[in-house]
């Protein structure tokens with residue numbers, strides 16, 4: 225069969241190839257008797273209009289977090305089973321269901337489904353984020369949580385973050401000086417570059433900053449996101465992978481791309497190994513990983529996969545949240561004014577910049593951040609989880625081997641959980657308000673931008689301090705407006721690896737008239 229498909233791929237039209245695949249999959253399905261898994265799945269709430277082969281895939285639009293919320297409202301508000309191709313996928317859309325999956329039965333759902341693209345990009349899914357649960361994942365997660373992203377290590381990167389903030393401020397001041405009249409700034413690009421540079425600094429900070437290296441990382445990472453975020457046929461039709469042509473056809477691009485990463489990471493590891501030892505405070509992520517390599521039995525490929533994870537998990541997520549925050553502030557001038565007043569009140573005369581010491585007294589800044597996470601969690605469906613045993617939830621038995629999505633986006637907008645759920649209202653989180661006690665640390669199952677439980681994001685401290693320090697400084701130093709003639713901020717979204725705004729955020733920064 226594999227040979228036949230390879231032959232067809234060379235010589236036949238795409239339509240003929242598709243027809244052969246469809247016939248093959250139908251035959252395979254008809255020949256397979258209904259299993260216990262299938263019997264359990266049939267009891268779960270599921271939308272009608274399932275089509276042969278593709279199942280419910282046609283019901284998932286270009287913005288899956290929205291389609292899934294709408295399907296849940298109609299057919300399964302807590303749990304909903306979808307047949308996405310050959311991959312049964314359970315969607316949790318209520319705080320109760322999210323709690324059952326991420327807390328009560330966390331040990332059952334803490335694995336990840338297999339992804340052929342991730343296998344290629346991350347040296348056999350040897351990164352933390354896509355590794356299946358088990359001894360390797362526990363070991364690498366421990367390294368990341370205790371050595372790279374512990375609160376002490378995150379604090380030690382304070383000079384690096386403040387350095388990157390200063391570079392952004394200098395760039396903005398130059399744009400204003402150069403423009404003479406109105407300096408239009410691509411804020412989306414500015415924030416994306418900042419988030420990447422902060423991670424590059426943390427990962428490789430000890431090496432001299434080479435011209436163009438961070439840009440190369442940004443380019444490489446963009447392709448990663450496209451490859452991981454796209455519709456990967458083999459994730460929904462695992463039979464195709466077993467036929468062997470997937471590797472040759474579908475994954476060819478991922479293979480070529482992974483070679484570029486491999487060369488770059490090898491070069492950087494060699495440079496680090498050649499340098500003499502550094503103190504604990506000076507050590508960047510690469511130093512730390514090399515220093516624990518033997519203790520944790522890491523191969524060179526393991527180290528590369530973990531390093532790539534830092535870029536993959538830590539850059540777009542942070543910049544997308546910042547981009548939404550700025551967009552929301554522009555659309556809500558009274559919130560912008562209130563936040564700006566708080567940030568500026570911390571400034572003593574002639575203060576060069578807001579520092580991380582100042583942030584602890586800015587409670588409204590924290591409220592704005594929470595509200596941004598509530599409405600726009602960049603990982604709208606978290607990362608997919610995977611069940612490794614049977615377990616009972618809400619009167620249903622969920623079989624082993626099922627993909628599970630938690631719709632964090634839907635939780636944050638649930639009218640039954642939040643007052644005026646669709647409104648950007650940071651006031652809900654300030655002291656004395658109804659949701660003041662709510663946090664994003666995985667304890668409030670209405671607000672899960674970082675997930676909860678064993679697979680919860682280990683980068684929360686890194687992400688939130690990065691978010692606050694740049695936002696506070698952007699508002700401290702500049703007043704922000706839409707460019708003349710602009711019709712407003714377009715909030716249209718695109719779904720990829722993360723959900724993000726489609727259009728660039730173009731704004732005009734102005735030096736404030738007077739600062740108190």
Ligand code: HEM
Pocket residue numbers: 352353354365368373533534537538539541542545601602603606607608609673674675676678679680681682683684686687688
């Ligand atoms: C605003 C920024 C961020 C958001 C919204 C975010 C969100 C998330 C989410 C939703 C998950 C998946 C949780 C699950 O599957 O249940 C995750 C996993 C992860 N994040 Fe973050 N993240 C952010 C920043 C970061 C940063 C800065 C880093 C590291 C530098 C990081 C490292 C990771 C890693 C390694 C995982 C995989 C954990 C595992 O599978 O065990 N994240 N993040």
